[in-house]
Amino acid sequence: xxxxxxxxxxxxxxxxxxxxxxxxxxxxxxxxxxxxxxxxxxxxxxxxxxxxxxxxxxxxxxxxxxxxxxxxxxxxxxxxxxxxxxxxxxxxxxxxxxxxxxxxxxxxxxxxxxxxxxxxxxxxxxxxxxxxxxxxxxxxxxxxxxxxxxxxxxxxxxxxxxxx
Amino acid sequence: xxxxxxxxxxxxxxxxxxxxxxxxxxxxxxxxxxxxxxxxxxxxxxxxxxxxxxxxxxxxxxxxxxxxxxxxxxxxxxxxxxxxxxxxxxxxxxxxxxxxxxxxxxxxxxxxxxxxxxxxxxxxxxxxxxxxxxxxxxxxxxxxxxxxxxxxxxxxxxxxxxxxxxxxxxxxxxxxxxxxxxxxxxxxxxxxxxxxxxxxxxxxxxxxxxxxxxxxxxxxxxxxxxxxxxxxxxxxxxxxxxxxxxxxxxxxxxxxxxxxxxxxxxxxxxxxxxxxxxxxxxxxxxxxxxxxxxxxxxxxxxxxxxxxxxxxxxxxxxxxxxxxxxxxxxxxxxxxxxxxxxxxxxxxxxxxxxxxxxxxxxxxxxxxxxxxxxxxxxxxxxxxxx
Numbered sequence: 001x002x003x004x005x006x007x008x009x010x011x012x013x014x015x016x017x018x019x020x021x022x023x024x025x026x027x028x029x030x031x032x033x034x035x036x037x038x039x040x041x042x043x044x045x046x047x048x049x050x051x052x053x054x055x056x057x058x059x060x061x062x063x064x065x066x067x068x069x070x071x072x073x074x075x076x077x078x079x080x081x082x083x084x085x086x087x088x089x090x091x092x093x094x095x096x097x098x099x100x101x102x103x104x105x106x107x108x109x110x111x112x113x114x115x116x117x118x119x120x121x122x123x124x125x126x127x128x129x130x131x132x133x134x135x136x137x138x139x140x141x142x143x144x145x146x147x148x149x150x151x152x153x154x155x156x157x158x159x160x161x162x163x164x
Numbered sequence: 165x166x167x168x169x170x171x172x173x174x175x176x177x178x179x180x181x182x183x184x185x186x187x188x189x190x191x192x193x194x195x196x197x198x199x200x201x202x203x204x205x206x207x208x209x210x211x212x213x214x215x216x217x218x219x220x221x222x223x224x225x226x227x228x229x230x231x232x233x234x235x236x237x238x239x240x241x242x243x244x245x246x247x248x249x250x251x252x253x254x255x256x257x258x259x260x261x262x263x264x265x266x267x268x269x270x271x272x273x274x275x276x277x278x279x280x281x282x283x284x285x286x287x288x289x290x291x292x293x294x295x296x297x298x299x300x301x302x303x304x305x306x307x308x309x310x311x312x313x314x315x316x317x318x319x320x321x322x323x324x325x326x327x328x329x330x331x332x333x334x335x336x337x338x339x340x341x342x343x344x345x346x347x348x349x350x351x352x353x354x355x356x357x358x359x360x361x362x363x364x365x366x367x368x369x370x371x372x373x374x375x376x377x378x379x380x381x382x383x384x385x386x387x388x389x390x391x392x393x394x395x396x397x398x399x400x401x402x403x404x405x406x407x408x409x410x411x412x413x414x415x416x417x418x419x420x421x422x423x424x425x426x427x428x429x430x431x432x433x434x435x436x437x438x439x440x441x442x443x444x445x446x447x448x449x450x451x452x453x454x455x456x457x458x459x460x461x462x463x464x465x466x467x468x469x470x471x472x473x474x475x476x477x478x479x480x481x482x483x484x485x486x487x488x489x490x491x492x493x494x495x496x497x498x499x500x501x502x503x504x505x506x507x508x509x510x511x512x513x514x515x516x517x518x519x520x521x522x523x524x525x526x527x528x529x530x531x532x533x534x535x536x537x538x539x540x541x542x543x544x545x546x547x548x549x550x
Binding site for chain 1: 469
């Protein structure tokens, strides 16, 4: 009998997340998500000799959001910046096993948090930002606007209810 | 330890209800429309059940229509009244915190050219009677306000609402899904014209509900066919289900009062202790609430994660968080009482039932603070808001 909504791996990381917390004087911070759908991820990285030597996260969100943020930190730790930029949500889903379709966006969000942290690191340290990463950064900012638009119909109905 | 605190979602069948139902699955399997003895036996069970359900709310047997669920009952009432009375008017009044069965039916009617007013509620979830009075227009045909809210447990002043509707000669429907069998209901005294209920919320079977329709009410059926249920709900009667519903109602008549006293005590014990958790808040009215409902929100954490952690500790609960819904939208009820998105995300509903005991509540009181603390450790917000 299936007694859990989520895979073993997801539950493992949810119950015992790795790399929770913040880093003092981080080299980069990535903050993604929005309150409407309820997931906010914060990622902190420490970079030494072009390598992510430390990575920590804090997430406000559901089971999958918490689990995949933690998984991402494990995948990214020890990688060079170039290697880390190749990480996608597919790598996370490979680790997590299948998640319900409505939760797949959480894995995208985790990857986005990493891109944002690296973007932040590169701009802070005045290093060249690869054009791909620039595009990702713009997409993430745009997504934020779009997510707010996705629920427009519902939100309008809701506002109508609340206004009256 | 296993602790089920989600009785507002559904309840287990009372073993006595199961016993009452059993013969109607095989020995007494007749169709109540048949003219032979098998049919008559089924017909007898059906009419006896109707009488039991009617008596519980001081209605007449012919005013009780059996349905397949409360959602069906509600759809039947809202659409059936709207279509049968559209010559009289096309305006309906309801509240912002109704169940989706009401809200979605109303939304659909808006697409068909009806006008719907969604009354706001105060921070406790109470409908403002003055606003109700002011919303009534010449073309208002129906007011639909729930008896008690399914999420926050707030009990609405339906007797007063019934009086206002009677004075203005407007039909009054109440969704009594959460209150039926928990609070006394008298359709005469409360001036209720239509009422919806569901058996599985009070230890009856799933898949059976009922609608009270006051005699003489102009209403169209949803299901047309063989003319069952006084022509208002065609379908071969679910005799076993109906017998189960009636048996559950019969048991409630005996248990309701003592259980309400017991549960109120347990509920208040639970609320008092949960609120000791830092940054925790009670949703709903402190007194005007269902004896079995407790609803909180905890700052800095998200409800789905909370539910799954509690489940790992053996506790079954529910949340109004967006992450647990199909739409990824937080509960409309929590938003209507003024909670911000991030506050509604951290909501937790614990609903008690007749099998709940003090040991279970004490275990919950002991477990919950640890679970909340665990999740706050991972949260980026701890200490950042309020």
